[in-house]
Amino acid sequence: MWLSIDERDTRPLYLQIINQIKEQMRKGVLKPGDELPSVRELADSLGINMHTVRSAYLKLRDQEIINLRLGRRATIARLQQPRNTPGVQADIAARFEELITDALLMGLSPEEIKKIVNLQMEHLKTV
Amino acid sequence: MWLSIDERDTRPLYLQIINQIKEQMRKGVLKPGDELPSVRELADSLGINMHTVRSAYLKLRDQEIINLRLGRRATIARLQQPRNTPGVQADIAARFEELITDALLMGLSPEEIKKIVNLQMEHLKTV
DNA sequence: CAACTGTTATATAAGTATTATAACAGTTAT
DNA sequence: ATAACTGTTATAATACTTATATAACAGTTG
Structure with missing residues (x-):
């Protein structure tokens, strides 16, 4: 898995997850339409709680960076550009x-x- | 007073204080040796608690940006450059x-x- | 000495971050 | 259809951070 948590980093776990996903997008590793790991899958692989991962996903959705749909994995959103105000x-x-x-x-x-x-x-x- | 609290800003009060003091240093309004307002004075003028201001001052001291001495006002430190490692x-x-x-x-x-x-x-x- | 400084100590309250369990509701593949 | 996956909602408990409130202590200054 391309994600990890840094114990020395004092910032909240959910923020570390958010930043790493954004970074992967910037690098082109994650492209619009790509699926993210499921909350349970990622949580298990990081050794943290499901809801901590979900909290990261929720904030990413609020920033319109990913799409969340019941029953389906989260996907990278096609970002619309009227955000550059x-x-x-x-x-x-x-x-x-x-x-x-x-x-x-x-x-x-x-x-x-x-x-x-x-x-x-x-x-x-x-x- | 050249300091203020932004109610819309979601960041902690002590961080707003820290950033504004740093900004004043960058602009040259605050220079090494200059005195900062006393914790009670600043707290009263901002309408917040003494300890919130003190918390800001403590973190600034930890970053070696100000000096704290018992009985005296906080002063802007002469910043030594071996920090640029x-x-x-x-x-x-x-x-x-x-x-x-x-x-x-x-x-x-x-x-x-x-x-x-x-x-x-x-x-x-x-x- | 009086009036200012920072410092320490306690206590409380509110908010944030994280974990834990469990059930519910869609989706996907067998 | 059903089993195994998804996200979602609910509830609870714990720990940490932020902020306030009061009070006393200790050094500095006029």
């Missing part, structure tokens, strides 16, 4: 501002930060 | 990766993301 952009920008501030206070130079971002943006085309 | 850079990079992934799934194009980041990095020199 000014409000959304402002939210993302606020999160970048916070992260950049943190990075600067950790002693990273603006150049180092730009390098990190550009490196990840280049990686997009390769992956 | 490979491990720190990796942590920051991981946070950028997560945020970029989120932005892409929200429908932002790589170009829009770069624009957001570059705009904030330019703002650094002006501020």
Whole structure:
């Protein structure tokens, strides 16, 4: 299984699951229409409770990232693009501002930060 | 007071305080050696409990961003730069990766993301 | 000494995260 | 049809986090 939980990570388990699924989507490992493991299957393989996995799936559904249908496995949604509104952009920008501030206070130079971002943006085309 | 609580923000109060103080440091409003409001003073002005403010101050001290001394007000620390280690850079990079992934799934194009980041990095020199 | 600081201690309450069990309701394949 | 899978709902218990409330203690400053 391409999913794992990091014991050292202090963030909630359901958040780790959410982020890893999103990451797999970004990498193209998971594409629209693809099926996710069932909640019980994934929970067992991670050694956690069914409802913790379900909680992750529910939040992903609320973000319209996956589809849930009774009796069927969760599937990756075809994401419609009217989500890129000014409000959304402002939210993302606020999160970048916070992260950049943190990075600067950790002693990273603006150049180092730009390098990190550009490196990840280049990686997009390769992956 | 240059600090406020956003009722619509779902994040914990102490985190809002932490982020706003960091933001003020980044903007140069707060400089090393500057005094922060006392925990009671700030709590009263925000209409929240003393211990909530203290919890924010404690976490800032743990990050070596402020100094706390019994009987004295908290002060902005002179931040030493041996914090910019490979491990720190990796942590920051991981946070950028997560945020970029989120932005892409929200429908932002790589170009829009770069624009957001570059705009904030330019703002650094002006501020 | 008085009035300010941070610190420690207790207690309470509300919210979040996680686990546990069990039953119910659709889907899929035998 | 039925067995074995899916998600869904319900209920309960536990642990952790967040926030408040009061009070006392300890160092600093005027």
